[in-house]
Amino acid sequence: MTAPEPNVTDTTAGLAQIAGRLDALAERLGxxxxxxxxxxxxxxxxxxxxxEATKHYTVGAAGRKAGRDxxxxxxxxxxxxxxxxxxxxxxxxxxxTFAGNEDEVEFGLSNYLGVAVHDESGAVLGTVCVLDDxxxxxxxxxRAELESLRDDVEQIVRRDSGAxx
Numbered sequence: 001m002t003a004p005e006p007n008v009t010d011t012t013a014g015l016a017q018i019a020g021r022l023d024a025l026a027e028r029l030g031x032x033x034x035x036x037x038x039x040x041x042x043x044x045x046x047x048x049x050x051x052e053a054t055k056h057y058t059v060g061a062a063g064r065k066a067g068r069d070x071x072x073x074x075x076x077x078x079x080x081x082x083x084x085x086x087x088x089x090x091x092x093x094x095x096x097t098f099a100g101n102e103d104e105v106e107f108g109l110s111n112y113l114g115v116a117v118h119d120e121s122g123a124v125l126g127t128v129c130v131l132d133d134x135x136x137x138x139x140x141x142x143r144a145e146l147e148s149l150r151d152d153v154e155q156i157v158r159r160d161s162g163a164x165x
Contacts, residue, residue: 014163
């Protein structure tokens, strides 16, 4: 019997310095995925990935945004980019907006917490988020950890505008 392959944390070259931090956060929070996502006009693109779900979320992988298509369920991160507001979805299967979203249907990840990543002018470039496979809440301390990681990503982006890929 062979041992399962370990989760492989991966990042763009610009975010490599936070790889260990991503791993540590995934472990401390006990979540399936910690991601840094870049917003492109029509897609959300993985810029950094850690946790068990790295097998699904690889650097460069993209999820198509719903945009104005009323027949598509919006991506969690898309909502953050569109509103510039944090998003918490305890269980998408019980959420009128996010039930049946891509992460839930394809990967079984129905729990989401995310915050916007901004450039130095305040424009939203992407998100830092965590996903898990069951309903759960996050403490104020856990939310602060995610915001601290976002702050680090924003500092990197201020020094290297191409850090998100």
